Amino acid sequence: MNNPQLDTDGQLRHLLSIEGLPKKILNQILDTAESFVGVAEREVKKVPLLRGKTVCNLFFENSTRTRTTFEIAAKRLSADVISLNVSTSSQSKGETILDTVDNLIAMHADMFVVRHAQSGAAHLIAKHVPPHIHVINAGDGRHSHPTQGLLDVFTIRKYKPELHNLRVAIVGDVLHSRVARSEIHALTTLGVPEVRVIAPKTLLPAQVEKLGVHVYHDMDEGLKDVDVIMMLRLQNERMNGAMLPSSEEYFKTYGLTPERLALAKPDAIVMHPGPMNRGVEIDSTVADGKQSVILPQVTYGIAIRMAVMAILGGGTGAAL
């Protein structure tokens, strides 16, 4: 099958989803990110790789954290960055996505970071752009959020380097979560032997088992002896119709409390992609507790985004 993410040599050309990326590419991104972690600790937090290049953040859907970390990542690579909040600009005047993209290409943009509420938006742009331009999916609909998935496995690898020995639980609104999908693909591709999803039936996609995960509806049972707990945000704004009785009720059955955390391994880490709903999916004591690695996730997110952009942005001379 033709994979639009890879060029004819099997090198990364666009990052659209983790699904379909070989382990080798995932490891290349993670290893490169390792080298970028240290850059942030220097006197000068910049490397010159993307000097003279223009990175365009195209956010058709709001996301302050993701946009900010992409922006910081591009700037630490010395790129010029333009962040367009498209929901408030030309699109509202009726311009199509591809027209917006063509206009930015005419302004010599070299890379697009795309966030859109519709699944497939980044694919559409990737298929449209000329070969020297690279596209990174920063979240499309319910489909995929590859840099989030990558930063999550990077964080896990930092705290639990033996991936082939881990039991990981993903808890919450899997149905609406592009993050969960990307995490599952990343974890299984990298050889994590046991990935569990814990959620009520109404928040799980049909046939979720086909992704290679073990399904639990009972949280206490699902958390038993896990090494990593990845909480998901309860996506209130995505919820159409009543899938849950109330957020208080949800917290009672699926909220991560200190008592429930105690069921996992004593050195288990707790993750959350943010933004957190304290008291809905996670108790504040846990979110701020010593097993929480939620803020390191944010820090590592910059290194991962730098790695992806650095891998995409180089080597165009040889490829053409």
Next chain:
Amino acid sequence: MTDANHTLDHNQLPDAEALLLVLADKLKPLLKANTALVGIHSGGVWLMQRLLVLLADQIKLHQIEHGTLDVSFYRDDYAQRGLKAENRPSQIAFDVENKHIILIDDVFYTGRTTRAAMNELFDYGRPASITLIALVNRGGRELPIAPQMVAADLSLAASQHLQLTKLADGSLALELTPQHNSARP
């Protein structure tokens, strides 16, 4: 050193282990207070690790710190070749500001790696000085940069690629390989 393009074969290469001892002798007088060693990946780091042992007394006496650089993020051929699939974090755990830095590389060739390494070092701070030492100068530099100290001068044809390797028993050896093209495997 001559400008002629000699093609050497493998038996004509000097013994890296012998050169290492020569380099250690030459380096010894440079080790004083406020000096730090920085190895450039990979060969320069192997050399540094050996030098740290060979010169352990001086290193301890002057409290000499050390670090490593992987210059991948500063290379000038990134636009053509992209990032190498393998790169390692640079580790400079000491304060570069006002230090006398001794940069260690295995084979000095065009000078482009040294330029990249100097640019990277300056992103950590402003060193008092930078000295470049290399095991071998193979000839062919393209920039106004040269090592102050080498254990051997060779003159190799541009078609030959000389690199340091680490053998299974941990010892170092020079080897010739076909034209170097490590990035974008």
